[in-house]
Amino acid sequence: MRKKSREMDASWALEVMDKAPYMTVSMTDADGMPYSVPLSLARTDENTFYFHCAIEGKKLDILRTNPHVCLNAVSKCKPTVGPKDGSFTLEFKSAIAFGKAEMVTDDEEKREALRAICQRFLPNHMDAFDAAVERSMSRTAVVRITLTEPPVGKRKQYDANGDEMKYGRMV
Numbered sequence: 001m002r003k004k005s006r007e008m009d010a011s012w013a014l015e016v017m018d019k020a021p022y023m024t025v026s027m028t029d030a031d032g033m034p035y036s037v038p039l040s041l042a043r044t045d046e047n048t049f050y051f052h053c054a055i056e057g058k059k060l061d062i063l064r065t066n067p068h069v070c071l072n073a074v075s076k077c078k079p080t081v082g083p084k085d086g087s088f089t090l091e092f093k094s095a096i097a098f099g100k101a102e103m104v105t106d107d108e109e110k111r112e113a114l115r116a117i118c119q120r121f122l123p124n125h126m127d128a129f130d131a132a133v134e135r136s137m138s139r140t141a142v143v144r145i146t147l148t149e150p151p152v153g154k155r156k157q158y159d160a161n162g163d164e165m166k167y168g169r170m171v
Contacts (some may be wrong), residue, residue, distance in 0.1 A: 008153030010046075013095035016153050018043060020073035020095075025051070025145070027101075033067045041071070042116040047147040049099070050113035050169075055141045069145055071097045074095035083162030104142040111140045114129045 008016075017023060026036040037059055039051045049071065053059065063069070076093040104110045111133060118129050 008095075008155055010150035010152070011024045011128070012152035013097065013153030014043065014046065016075045016093050016095040017041075017049075017071070017073040017097070017151065019075040021075075023049075023071050023073045025059075025070070025101075025158075026070040026072065027059065028066055029063050035059065035062055040117065040121055041145070042113070042120040044113070044116050047099075049145040049147075050116060050142055051145075052114060052117060052140050052142050055139055058097075060103070060141060063103075063143065067101045068148075069099050069101050071095075071099065071145065091155075093153070093155045095151050096152045097147050098149055099147045100144040101143050101145045104144050107137070109144075110137070110140075110142045114140070115143065 022038045023041050024038050025041070025080055026034060029035055038055075041049045041051045043049050073090060073096075074094045076091065076107050078091040080091055081087070082089050090137070105112060113119065114133055114137075115129060118126060118132075
């Protein structure tokens with residue numbers, strides 16, 4: 001990272017990923033072409049993320065050939081004018097992580113992954129979870145992404161005095 005003063009640690013990066021409305025999952029197909037898609041992922045521990053999708057499609061074809069992925073998340077993005085110098089800039093909170101994707105084949109793990117996704121995105125509808133899973137389990141694929149290294153966060157944010165908050169200045 002060029003500006004080390006904006007680099008944030010793994011726990012901060014995971015918080016950004018948890019708050020992001022979606023994450024972009026990037027992969028590379030067998031011909032070396034990049035493919036990137038925004039997905040709704042849920043995290044179950046420090047290293048494990050899950051997403052669900054149809055049981056066939058381009059991303060699954062790619063992941064079967066090359067399971068290495070890159071996750072990107074942004075939980076804040078605000079164009080602004082620099083408070084002290086009037087420059088056009090952007091306040092942001094972002095995170096990046098690298099991992100390996102695998103199809104979940106165990107029905108219990110699949111169910112628990114779907115539960116984590118539902119809990120993250122529709123927590124007020126958990127009473128309908130069991131019936132929904134029963135209806136769709138056979139036509140739903142679940143992919144586990146295991147991080148291969150700790151995630152890294154980055155931010156640009158100003159305090160009330162217009163000073164950029166460097167690493168360590170979390171308020």
